[in-house]
Amino acid sequence: MIDLSDLALRLEAASDDRALAVLGFRDDDRAEVRLAIEAALHEPERLAEIQTLAERLRSAIGRIESPADSLELPPADSTWRGIGVVPMLALLAVADDVRSFHRSRGISTAVSDCSLSDLGQQAWVHRRTFGAFGLHTYEWMATAFSGNLYWLGRLQFNLVEHDGEWMLSTHIPEIGPLTPESVDDSFRQASAFFAEHFPDYPTRLFYCGSWLLDPQLAAVLKPESNMVRFQKRWTPTGEIGPADEDAVFFVFRRRGEFDRSTLPRETSLQRAILDKLDSGGHWSSWGGTLEKERT
Ligand SMILES: CC(C)(COP(=O)(O)OP(=O)(O)OC[C@H]1O[C@@H](n2cnc3c(N)ncnc32)[C@H](O)[C@@H]1OP(=O)(O)O)[C@@H](O)C(=O)NCCC(=O)NCCS
Structure with missing residues (x-):
């Protein structure tokens, strides 16, 4: 107490x-x-x-x-x-x-x-x-403060249970570009870290549930972009739910009420997010898994 x-x-x-x-x-x-x-x-x-x-x-x-x-x-x-x-x-x-x-x-x-x-x-x-x-x-x-979030290089990870299996859920903080090398390095660190410090929670898969895995993104961004290359690593497990608010939050850092016409259209991502919403379309968050052995 x-x-x-x-x-x-x-x-x-x-x-x-x-x-x-x-x-x-x-x-x-x-x-x-x-x-x-x-x-x-x-x-x-x-x-x-x-x-x-x-x-x-x-x-x-x-x-x-x-x-x-x-x-x-x-x-x-x-x-x-x-x-x-x-x-x-x-x-x-x-x-x-x-x-x-x-x-x-x-x-x-x-x-x-x-x-x-x-x-x-x-x-x-x-x-x-x-x-x-x-x-x-x-x-x-x-x-994070329950002791179940670890920031290892570019990415953060926590243990989650899906259908009776423990997985390493992957999170992407806003700290700069998501280069493939930094992602590879983080996955390597996470595999070693959890095996050493949480051997009682053995894992086989990384998991990611995010707007970054919406397949519509790959259709509008350059194939060589970091985001598309990140998305391509994952085997989709299906759509999780609507993510218009997430996309706007993570790209423009806006929540709640605001005038969408005032948001910047400087990058291809900003234009893609807004064009879809302006034309009545929607963004979704998707789940995906990735075998640790393949990272
Ligand atoms: C995910 C993230 C790191 C990707 O950044 P990145 O490595 O620079 O992305 P890419 O190189 O693939 O960028 C492709 C295009 O999108 C733009 N872009 C990427 N992230 C952007 C952002 N957050 N805001 C505005 N534009 C962005 C890039 O400038 C580039 O534009 P261009 O084609 O006009 O040059 C970045 O979007 C970010 O920090 N997002 C916030 C965190 C987040 O979404 N986490 C997931 C939570 S579920």
């Missing part, structure tokens, strides 16, 4: 500038986190809210079988210092617990730090999307 004085100590330690940099927070966001922590420390009601969330997050650490998505975290408090800021402080409060779990699996500090730095990356994505401090993707962060 994290009592209130322990929580205050955790939050004070988390507001250290270097600690925030290690967690991937960029300058503007580090300043905002520090202000939020300072404010929370003087608001008993807020501390109680963070405490409840932190306890729930902590109970999920290391529970690979029960994904963090099933934690049913309450909706982000959108009025207090920005969307998802209360959950962000709860995540910060349990970061050391996740690190302990990583150590218990023999995972290096470098991989541990890199994996948890998705928190700062998501704060940056939030700022790019809404022009403000926050963390609207905090439910996704619950997976």
Whole structure:
């Protein structure tokens, strides 16, 4: 149980500038986190809210079988210092617990730090999307902070179970081009990493569920583009569902209400996404698998 004085100590330690940099927070966001922590420390009601969330997050650490998505975290408090800021402080409060779990699996500090730095990356994505401090993707962060997300080179991976089989689900953060060499290297790292640190979850396949696997993309982008070459690696397992919002979010960093005619049409991808939507078409997310031995 994290009592209130322990929580205050955790939050004070988390507001250290270097600690925030290690967690991937960029300058503007580090300043905002520090202000939020300072404010929370003087608001008993807020501390109680963070405490409840932190306890729930902590109970999920290391529970690979029960994904963090099933934690049913309450909706982000959108009025207090920005969307998802209360959950962000709860995540910060349990970061050391996740690190302990990583150590218990023999995972290096470098991989541990890199994996948890998705928190700062998501704060940056939030700022790019809404022009403000926050963390609207905090439910996704619950997976990383359950000890089931590893950032290994270009890609991130977590263990997922499909039809009784464990697979390495693959995620593509926005950190630059998706070159085939960087993807090969990441797959190699992931195969070795999970075999060493999670031998109790043997895997045969990588899995990817993403708008990047929509076959319509291959029809509109150059065949030699990184995205088409990435898509071609996977054996499709079928359509998962609508992804118009995902495509717009990942390409334009927009969510909710906005005027589509104001979005840029500078790249072939931007034009392709908008042309399809403007003509009444849709994007979908697709699943695909890839045998580890073939990477
Ligand atoms: C996936 C990603 C890394 C691919 O980037 P990349 O390696 O540069 O892609 P490609 O080389 O295949 O680009 C093909 C074209 O699309 C453009 N493009 C690629 N990603 C773009 C993006 N996010 N926004 C705008 N244009 C983009 C390229 O500029 C290029 O345009 P051009 O033909 O006019 O020169 C990038 O789209 C990205 O960071 N996306 C956000 C993360 C994401 O979607 N993750 C999956 C979540 S399910």
